[in-house]
Amino acid sequence: MSEETKHNNQPENTEESNKFPKEHLQKRTVYSPDGEKIEIDPLQDYYLQDRPERRDPRYRVVEKFLNWARSESLWILGFGTGCGSIELPPLTTPRFDAFRFGIAMRPTPRQSNVFIISGYMSIKTLKRAIRSYEQMPDPKYVVALGSCTINGGMYFDSYNTINRLDKYMPVDVYIAGCMPRPEALIAGFNKLKQRIKEGRAEGANEYVQRFDEYKANQKQIIKDWNMPDYNW
Amino acid sequence: MENIAAKLLWTFLGLLIVLNWGMLKTSIVRKIVARVGGRYGIRWYQPWINLIKLYGTRGQLSHGVMFYLGPVFRIAGGVGLFLFMPLIFGDPRWSNFAFAGDLILLLYFKFFGMLGMALGAGEGGHPYSAIGVSRGLSQYTTVEIPFTLGIIALAVQYDTLSLTEMVAAQQGGIANWTIVTNPIASAALLFSMLGIFMHAPFDLVKAPNEIPIGPPTEYHGSYLGVLRTNAAIMHITEAVLFMNLLFGGANNWIELIIKTFLIYFITVFIGVVFPRFRIEQSVRFFLGVPLILGILAIILIM
Ligand code: SF4
Numbered sequence: 001m002s003e004e005t006k007h008n009n010q011p012e013n014t015e016e017s018n019k020f021p022k023e024h025l026q027k028r029t030v031y032s033p034d035g036e037k038i039e040i041d042p043l044q045d046y047y048l049q050d051r052p053e054r055r056d057p058r059y060r061v062v063e064k065f066l067n068w069a070r071s072e073s074l075w076i077l078g079f080g081t082g083c084g085s086i087e088l089p090p091l092t093t094p095r096f097d098a099f100r101f102g103i104a105m106r107p108t109p110r111q112s113n114v115f116i117i118s119g120y121m122s123i124k125t126l127k128r129a130i131r132s133y134e135q136m137p138d139p140k141y142v143v144a145l146g147s148c149t150i151n152g153g154m155y156f157d158s159y160n161t162i163n164r165l166d167k168y169m170p171v172d173v174y175i176a177g178c179m180p181r182p183e184a185l186i187a188g189f190n191k192l193k194q195r196i197k198e199g200r201a202e203g204a205n206e207y208v209q210r211f212d213e214y215k216a217n218q219k220q221i222i223k224d225w226n227m228p229d230y231n232w
Numbered sequence: 233m234e235n236i237a238a239k240l241l242w243t244f245l246g247l248l249i250v251l252n253w254g255m256l257k258t259s260i261v262r263k264i265v266a267r268v269g270g271r272y273g274i275r276w277y278q279p280w281i282n283l284i285k286l287y288g289t290r291g292q293l294s295h296g297v298m299f300y301l302g303p304v305f306r307i308a309g310g311v312g313l314f315l316f317m318p319l320i321f322g323d324p325r326w327s328n329f330a331f332a333g334d335l336i337l338l339l340y341f342k343f344f345g346m347l348g349m350a351l352g353a354g355e356g357g358h359p360y361s362a363i364g365v366s367r368g369l370s371q372y373t374t375v376e377i378p379f380t381l382g383i384i385a386l387a388v389q390y391d392t393l394s395l396t397e398m399v400a401a402q403q404g405g406i407a408n409w410t411i412v413t414n415p416i417a418s419a420a421l422l423f424s425m426l427g428i429f430m431h432a433p434f435d436l437v438k439a440p441n442e443i444p445i446g447p448p449t450e451y452h453g454s455y456l457g458v459l460r461t462n463a464a465i466m467h468i469t470e471a472v473l474f475m476n477l478l479f480g481g482a483n484n485w486i487e488l489i490i491k492t493f494l495i496y497f498i499t500v501f502i503g504v505v506f507p508r509f510r511i512e513q514s515v516r517f518f519l520g521v522p523l524i525l526g527i528l529a530i531i532l533i534m
Contacts, residue, residue: 055290066288073278073285094270099262102278107444110452113285137452138291204291 025226052208052230055138063199070113070139071196072102074189077112077136079129082119084146084179096182103189109135114192115169119179120148120161126168127222133169134230138204141172141196143188150174167217170203242325247314247465250472253489254464255279260493261500268504283460289453295355302352303451303458309345310462313338314469319488321399321481335383335393338473342428345462346372349447356450364446367511368430368437374518375427381526382421386477388533389414395473399481409480417529418478423522425474425499427514429467432503434514471495 027041057063078088091098092105106112109132121129133142144165147153152163165171172195175188195201207214211230219225259276266273294300316334320326350369353361389410390398402408411418427434438446448459471492475481479495482488509517 066284069281069284069288073281097266097271097273099266099274100272102275102281104274108449110450111445111448111456113289137289137293139289 050230052134052211054205054208056205057199067196067199071193074101074103074114074141074192075106075112076103076114076116077106077109077132078116078118079125079132080118081121081125081129082146082148084119084148087145087179087182087185088116088118090182091185096186098186098189101186101189109133110137112136113140115140115142116145117142117149117165118145120146120153120155120158121165122161123221123223126162126218127227130168130218130222131227139201140204141192141201142169142203143192144171144174145180145185145188147176147178150176153178162221168214168221170206172201172203239329243315243328246319246326246328247311249485250314250319250468251461251465253492254466254468255283257468257493257496258464261496264500265504279460279464283457286457286460287454292453292455295357295450298351298355299450299455300352302349302355303455303462305348305352306345307458307462307465309341309343309348310466310469312341312344313473314465316341317469317472318396318399318476319472319482320485321396321403321483327396330394330396333393334395335387335398338395339380339383342470343372343376345466349459353447353450358449360443360445360449361447363443364437364439364449368447371427371434371437371511371514371518374515375424378420378518378522378526379424379428381523381530382417382424383477385414385417385420385526385529385533386410388530389417395476399476402480406480410478414529414533416525416532420522420525420529421474421478422498423525424518425470425495426502427518428470429496429499431499433506433509435503436508436511436514439508467496468492 025042027039030038030040032038076088078085080088088105090096091103098104109115113136115129115133115136117129133140142165144150148155148161149165149171152158152161155161156163162168173188173192175184177184180188192201215229256276256279258279259274262278263273263276315329316331316337318327318330318334346368350365353365386398387393390401392398392401398410402410402413406412430437438448443449448456451459472482472488474495475488475491479491482491
């Protein structure tokens with residue numbers, strides 16, 4: 001079964017299909033300590049609604065230098081989605097020691113510039129992955145780890161995982177294998193460094209450029225879409 | 233030093249040296265910790281690359297005015313601490329804006345940055361920031377008590393509140409250093425130093441594994457760059473403070489660099505050996521032996 005037909009069989013994204021109403025996301029009225037009446041619409045008030053903007057590199061020479069710095073300082077947000085994530089922690093151990101190459105793990109999306117999707121991505125996780133991706137400040141890069149992110153791998157016909165990651169976010173480097181060894185990961189990072197230095201890793205801008213397309217793909221998969229279209 | 237412009241220029245130069253030495257110290261310390269774990273560790277110039285990358289981040293957003301001001305307050309605290317810190321003894325070019333009562337002002341500046349950061353991190357709205365801030369402030373409050381008691385003991389001993397005069401009184405060999413002449417107050421100050429540098433075992437504020445890096449959770453791009461710049465300045469300046477208080481100050485830059493490194497290395501050494509304390513354990517720790525030592529120092533000096 002191809003991915004298209006698989007997802008067309010699922011119910012439309014409507015109010016009825018949303019079986020789990022989120023009370024904290026409903027509109028409500030609260031009273032301040034002074035008795036003032038305040039209308040709250042969480043989706044409007046708690047999140048930013050702005051569309052993302054393109055941020056193009058401005059000065060060639062400066063950008064070349066900055067790209068060099070970016071490529072030599074890769075801060076990873078590891079999103080341990082699949083079995084492949086077990087290959088990430090060894091990077092920090094004495095055997096592989098990725099710190100030598102300027103690679104470090106960061107615990108928060110705000111401070112990282114490389115997003116690693118490590119394996120199959122279930123539909124539920126996709127939503128969290130998108131939110132994390134959008135929270136990262138650009139320029140940001142995505143590394144997809146394992147065959148599952150390329151074509152579904154051995155979960156190609158699963159009812160609950162996506163098959164191609166780059167339909168939902170722009171991917172810079174794929175690392176094939178099931179599962180890839182840490183050496184393969186380091187090789188992938190070197191590829192990413194090369195790409196950044198050449199100025200070809202503009203995934204964040206591509207995401208903005210084809211925003212509607214990506215959103216349509218995401219909404220096709222995520223049924224209970226209870227967040228704004230762009231959340232940072 | 234009549235000319236204020238020349239004075240400012242020297243101070244700025246000193247700031248640059250301290251900043252770069254702070255960055256180099258960061259990578260040396262990271263390398264030492266890595267070697268202890270059997271790794272090679274980061275490249276020695278990695279902190280500069282990280283800083284360039286952070287300042288070059290394109291997309292940045294703000295959560296409000298206080299969010300902006302948090303790092304600004306923090307670096308104002310760091311640079312303020314630096315401005316009033318005499319660096320090299322007997323050289324008016326490198327004594328910055330030290331004056332008769334600078335010790336009190338320094339105590340104030342140490343807390344200033346933390347409070348600003350607390351407000352800024354609070355506006356970030358992330359629960360981890362709030363946890364980090366509350367941990368940081370409660371730990372720092374207990375660190376301050378032995379620290380202040382030790383400083384008061386020294387102020388009574390040397391009968392001055394000026395760091396320059398304290399350093400002057402310690403000249404003439406190791407036998408005159410405070411660590412020899414007043415070991416009890418020195419012990420209280422050294423204990424509180426562990427808490428001030430917030431290296432392990434007192435690094436619960438930023439606890440990298442359980443509350444992702446605490447107060448700066450929401451800070452990114454040049455906000456984080458400012459915080460990192462400040463950390464480099466602050467660590468060296470604080471080490472200089474302890475050098476001036478306990479280890480006889482420095483007569484030239486080489487001496488300053490060696491002494492500050494060794495002072496900071498005390499905390500690294502302890503951090504590599506001991507695991508992390510929980511917050512109530514570290515609060516209890518600082519209210520135990522260090523506090524008793526601080527009170528003892530005051531009683532003995534009377
Ligand atoms: S590619 Fe293989 S190892 Fe990686 S997530 Fe898929 S099944 Fe697991």
